[in-house]
Amino acid sequence: MTGTLMASIAVNRFGLGARPGELGAASADPKAWLARQLKDKASFAVKSGTLPTTRAAALALGTYLEAVKDKRSDAGKLSPDAQEDAVLKPLKPLRDILMAEIEARTLRALTTETSFAERLVLFWSNHFTVSAGKAVTLPFAGVFERDVIRAGMTGTFADMLVASTQHPGMLLYLDQAQSIGPNSVAGKRRDRGLNENLAREILELQTLGAQGGYTQADVTEFAKALTGWSLAGARTKKLIPKAEPGDFVFIDRFHEPGARNVMGKRYAEKDEAQGEAILRDLAGHPSTAQRVALKLARHFISDEPPAAAVEALAKSYRSSGGHLPSVHETLISLEAAWQPEAQKFKSPNEFLLSALRLTGLPKIETKALVAAYGLLGQVPYQAPSPEGWPDDAASWAGPDAVIKRIEWSQAFADRLGSKLRPEDMARGALGAALSARTAQSISRAEGAAQGLTLALMSPEFQRR
Amino acid sequence: MLPLISRRTVLLATGAFVLAGSAGALTLSSQAGDRKLVLVILRGAMDGLAAVAPYGDAHYRAARGKLALAGPGETGGVLPLTEGFGLHPNLAFLHSAWTSGELAVVPACASPYRERSHFDAQDVLETGASAVFGASDGWLGRALNAMPPELKRDAVAISGALPLVLRGSASATSWAPSFAPSASDDTLNRLMDLYAGDAVLGPALASAIETSAIASGMGMDSETGKGRRAGPGAYKGLAEAASRLLSADGGPAAAVLSFDGWDTHANQGAENGQLALRLAGLDAALRALKDGLGKTWSTTVVAVVTEFGRTVSENGTGGTDHGTGSTAFLLGGAVAGGKFAGDWPGLAPKALFQGRDLTPATDIRSLFMSVLQDHWALDRAALGKRVFPDAGGVVAIPGLLRT
Numbered sequence: 001m002t003g004t005l006m007a008s009i010a011v012n013r014f015g016l017g018a019r020p021g022e023l024g025a026a027s028a029d030p031k032a033w034l035a036r037q038l039k040d041k042a043s044f045a046v047k048s049g050t051l052p053t054t055r056a057a058a059l060a061l062g063t064y065l066e067a068v069k070d071k072r073s074d075a076g077k078l079s080p081d082a083q084e085d086a087v088l089k090p091l092k093p094l095r096d097i098l099m100a101e102i103e104a105r106t107l108r109a110l111t112t113e114t115s116f117a118e119r120l121v122l123f124w125s126n127h128f129t130v131s132a133g134k135a136v137t138l139p140f141a142g143v144f145e146r147d148v149i150r151a152g153m154t155g156t157f158a159d160m161l162v163a164s165t166q167h168p169g170m171l172l173y174l175d176q177a178q179s180i181g182p183n184s185v186a187g188k189r190r191d192r193g194l195n196e197n198l199a200r201e202i203l204e205l206q207t208l209g210a211q212g213g214y215t216q217a218d219v220t221e222f223a224k225a226l227t228g229w230s231l232a233g234a235r236t237k238k239l240i241p242k243a244e245p246g247d248f249v250f251i252d253r254f255h256e257p258g259a260r261n262v263m264g265k266r267y268a269e270k271d272e273a274q275g276e277a278i279l280r281d282l283a284g285h286p287s288t289a290q291r292v293a294l295k296l297a298r299h300f301i302s303d304e305p306p307a308a309a310v311e312a313l314a315k316s317y318r319s320s321g322g323h324l325p326s327v328h329e330t331l332i333s334l335e336a337a338w339q340p341e342a343q344k345f346k347s348p349n350e351f352l353l354s355a356l357r358l359t360g361l362p363k364i365e366t367k368a369l370v371a372a373y374g375l376l377g378q379v380p381y382q383a384p385s386p387e388g389w390p391d392d393a394a395s396w397a398g399p400d401a402v403i404k405r406i407e408w409s410q411a412f413a414d415r416l417g418s419k420l421r422p423e424d425m426a427r428g429a430l431g432a433a434l435s436a437r438t439a440q441s442i443s444r445a446e447g448a449a450q451g452l453t454l455a456l457m458s459p460e461f462q463r464r
Numbered sequence: 465m466l467p468l469i470s471r472r473t474v475l476l477a478t479g480a481f482v483l484a485g486s487a488g489a490l491t492l493s494s495q496a497g498d499r500k501l502v503l504v505i506l507r508g509a510m511d512g513l514a515a516v517a518p519y520g521d522a523h524y525r526a527a528r529g530k531l532a533l534a535g536p537g538e539t540g541g542v543l544p545l546t547e548g549f550g551l552h553p554n555l556a557f558l559h560s561a562w563t564s565g566e567l568a569v570v571p572a573c574a575s576p577y578r579e580r581s582h583f584d585a586q587d588v589l590e591t592g593a594s595a596v597f598g599a600s601d602g603w604l605g606r607a608l609n610a611m612p613p614e615l616k617r618d619a620v621a622i623s624g625a626l627p628l629v630l631r632g633s634a635s636a637t638s639w640a641p642s643f644a645p646s647a648s649d650d651t652l653n654r655l656m657d658l659y660a661g662d663a664v665l666g667p668a669l670a671s672a673i674e675t676s677a678i679a680s681g682m683g684m685d686s687e688t689g690k691g692r693r694a695g696p697g698a699y700k701g702l703a704e705a706a707s708r709l710l711s712a713d714g715g716p717a718a719a720v721l722s723f724d725g726w727d728t729h730a731n732q733g734a735e736n737g738q739l740a741l742r743l744a745g746l747d748a749a750l751r752a753l754k755d756g757l758g759k760t761w762s763t764t765v766v767a768v769v770t771e772f773g774r775t776v777s778e779n780g781t782g783g784t785d786h787g788t789g790s791t792a793f794l795l796g797g798a799v800a801g802g803k804f805a806g807d808w809p810g811l812a813p814k815a816l817f818q819g820r821d822l823t824p825a826t827d828i829r830s831l832f833m834s835v836l837q838d839h840w841a842l843d844r845a846a847l848g849k850r851v852f853p854d855a856g857g858v859v860a861i862p863g864l865l866r867t
Contacts, residue, residue, distance in 0.1 A: 345664060393664050397664045397665065397668050398668060399669070400672060401668075402665060402668040402669050402672055403647065403669070403672040406651065406655065407647050410647055410648070437658065438658060441654060441657070444727060445582075445654070445727075446507060446582045446724065446727050447582055447583045447586075448583060450648075450650075450651055450654075453651055454651070454654055454658065457655055457658075458658060459658065459659065459662045
C-alpha cells in the first residue's frame with residue numbers, strides 16, 4: 001500500500017477526518033503519527049475553561065432541584081406560563097451547561113491535531129454512556145467525559161470502570177444514587193429498596209456483555225454490593241458533613257450488609273471495597289476482554305470484523321491487564337484495520353465533524369451546530385439508551401438519513417459560497433482514497449456548491 | 465433521403481420575418497406595463513443540438529453519432545420546423561407553438577463568454593456584461609429600473625434566492641413554492657450515478673427518492689420506473705407558480721424561472737433518456753405556463769436560455785461535455801414566431817468552435833434587447849446606456865415580437 005493511502009486511512013479512519021494539510025503531516029509515517037497520540041495525556045485533555053467542574057455541576061443541579069421542589073409533580077395542572085415559571089425556567093441553566101459542553105466538544109474535535117486520540121475519547125465516552133436525557137444528568141454528561149474518559153485514557157479499563165461507576169453522572173443516570181439495601185439501616189426503615197439498573201447495565205453493556213455468562217442472581221448480588229454508592233448533596237449533608245456537593249460518597253446506612261456472591265466468587269469486603277473488588281474482577285474477565293475487543297474492531301475495521309482481529313485485540317487486553325494504550329496500539333498494528341477500501345459508514349457525528357474539518361473552519365455558530373446535529377440525528381450527549389449510539393451502517397444509512405445528509409450538505413455548501421474549490425477540498429481530505437469517479441463527478445458539477453455537496457456525499461467520504 | 469440545409473436556407477427564413485416585423489415597432493408604450501416577460505434559465509448547459517436537431521445538416525449524423533435523432537416522420541423522429549431542423553420529439557407543445565406562429569428559434573447563440581465554467585458562464589448570461597464579473601447586478605434588474613416609472617416594473621423569481629439576473633432592482637423579489645425540493649433533483653441524480661454499485665447508499669437514496677416522490681405526488685417517472693425523481697414535475701410546478709403570480713391582478717411584469725439539471729455528461733440519450741426526460745419536463749412546464757396564464761398569454765414573451773451549449777460529439781460516457789453555442793427559444797402570444805432568427809454556422813468540422821463546439825452566431829444579448837425594446841418599449845438609448853453598457857455593436861434582432 002502506498003504511503004499516501006495509509007496517511008488517508010490514518011487520518012480518516014483512525015482520526016476524525018483530514019483538516020487541510022493534515023494528510024501531509026501524517027504521510028511521513030502514518031503508524032507513528034497514530035501511536036504518538038496514545039501515550040501523551042495531553043492528546044486527550046481539553047481546556048475546561050468556563051465549563052463546570054463536577055462540583056459546580058452538582059451545585060447547579062442542587063439549585064434546580066430546590067427550585068422545582070414540590071412543583072414537579074403537579075406541573076401538568078398548571079397553565080403553560082405557570083408551568084414555564086415553575087419547571088422550565090429553573091431548567092435553563094442546566095440546558096445552558098449542556099449547550100456549552102456540546103460546543104466545546106465540537107470545537108475540540110474540529111481543531112485537535114490528535115484526532116485519533118479524540119476518536120478514542122468519543123468511543124469510550126459512548127461505551128460508558130451518560131445521556132443528558134434526564135434533568136438530573138444534564139449538567140454532568142460533559143464533565144463525566146472530562147473527568148472519567150479523558151482522564152482515564154492512559155490508564156486501565158478497570159480504573160475507568162471504577163471512576164465511571166463512582167461519578168455522579170453515572171450514579172444518577174442509572175439510578176444508583178438512591179439504591180438501598182433491603183437489610184441496610186435505611187432499608188429496614190423505609191419503603192424503598194434495591195435498584196438494579198446500574199449493576200445490570202455494567203454487566204450487560206460495559207463489561208461482560210449479554211452473553212457474558214452472568215445470571216439474574218449475579219445482577220441482584222452485584223446491585224446489593226453497590227448499595228451505598230452515591231453522591232454528596234443536600235440529603236447527605238448530615239450523614240457525611242465533610243463531603244462537598246458532587247463528591248462520590250459511600251453511605252453506610254444504605255449498604256446491604258454481608259458478603260456477596262457474583263459470578264461464582266465470594267466477596268466479603270466491607271463498604272465500598274466490596275463493589276470495587278467486583279468491578280475490578282469484571283474488568284479482568286475474559287468476556288469483558290472479548291466484548292471490548294469486538295467493539296473496538298467493529299469501530300475501526302467493519303460492522304462484522306474478522307474473528308482473528310477481535311482475538312488479537314482481546315489477547316492484547318488480557319495480556320496487558322486492560323491497559324488502554326496497549327490495546328489501542330494493537331489496533332494500529334492490525335492488518336485488517338488498514339484495508340484500503342473503507343468499510344465503516346460514518347455516523348452522523350463522524351460525518352458532520354469530518355465535513356467541518358475538511359473545510360478547515362475553526363468553528364461554527366452554536367445554534368447552527370445543534371440544528372445540524374439534530375437534523376442528522378445524533379445530538380452529542382443525547383444517546384437514546386445506556387447502550388450508547390449504534391456503530392453500524394444499518395442504523396445510520398436509512399433512506400431518510402441519507403436524504404437529510406444530502407440536504408444538510410447542500411445547505412452547508414450553499415452557505416460557504418461560490419468561491420470554493422471542491423475538488424481540491426475533496427483531495428485534501430481524502431487524498432489517495434478519492435476515486436477517479438468521484439473526482440470526475442465533482443469536476444463536472446454545475447457549480448462549486450453542488451461540487452462540494454457531491455464531495456461530501458460521495459461513497460468514500462460517507463465512509464472511513 | 466434527408467433534406468439538406470445550408471446556411472442560406474436559414475438566413476432566408478430569418479430575412480423573411482425581419483421584413484415582416486420591422487414595420488410598426490415602438491408604438492405601444494401605453495400597454496407595455498401589461499406585457500409580461502418570463503425568463504427561463506436552463507442551468508447546467510442544455511444541449512441545443514438535442515433540443516433543435518439540424519438533421520438536415522450534412523455533418524449532423526457523423527458528428528452526433530448515437531446522440532443523433534431520426535428525421536421527421538421516422539420512429540422517434542424530430543418534429544419538423546424550418547426545413548432541415550426539427551424539435552426533439554418530447555417538445556410537442558413547443559411544436560404546436562411553432563405551428564401557431566408563437567415560437568421563434570435562435571439556433572446558434574451564446575453570451576460573450578467563451579470559457580467552459582458553468583458558474584462563470586451563468587454570471588455573464590445574467591449580468592449581461594461582456595466578461596466574467598463585469599457587473600454585480602443583472603440585466604433584467606437594470607431593465608426594470610430603466611422602465612418609465614408609470615409602468616409596472618416589478619419582477620418575481622420563483623426560487624429561494626434572488627438570481628443574479630434580477631439583482632439591482634429594488635422591485636424584484638423571490639418566492640419559493642413550498643413544494644420545491646430542498647435537495648435539487650439534479651444533485652440527487654448525480655448522487656444516484658455516484659452510488660451505482662454502492663450496496664448501502666444506492667438503495668437508501670433510491671428508496672428515499674421514491675418515497676418523497678410519492679409523498680409529494682410529483683415527479684415520478686413512469687418511463688424509467690426506477691423511482692428517480694427527474695426534473696419534469698419540479699419544472700412544471702415552478703411554471704404553474706409563475707403563471708399564477710403573473711396572471712393575478714396587479715401581478716408582476718416579469719418572472720424568472722431556473723430549471724436545473726442540464727449538465728448531461730453521461731448517458732444523455734437521444735429520443736429517450738436523461739436529456740429527453742428533461743426536455744419533456746421543460747415542454748410540460750411551458751405548456752402549464754400557457755394554460756395558467758390564460759388570456760395573459762397573448763401579451764407574454766417567454767425567453768428560454770442556457771449558459772452555454774455542449775460538445776457536438778458524444779464523449780466517452782454517452783454524454784456531452786461543456787461547449788459553446790446552444791439554442792434559445794422565444795415563445796408566447798406576443799412573439800412573431802414560426803421562424804428562425806440568426807445565422808446557422810453549420811456542423812462541418814472546420815466550422816466548429818475550437819474544433820468541438822457549435823460556433824455561436826448570435827450574441828444572446830441581442831435576443832434580450834429585442835424583448836426589452838419591442839416588447840417592453842424600452843428606448844434604445846436607455847437600453848444601450850443603462851442595461852447593456854458594454855455590449856458594443858450588439859443590437860436587437862428586429863421583428864421578433866408581434867408589435
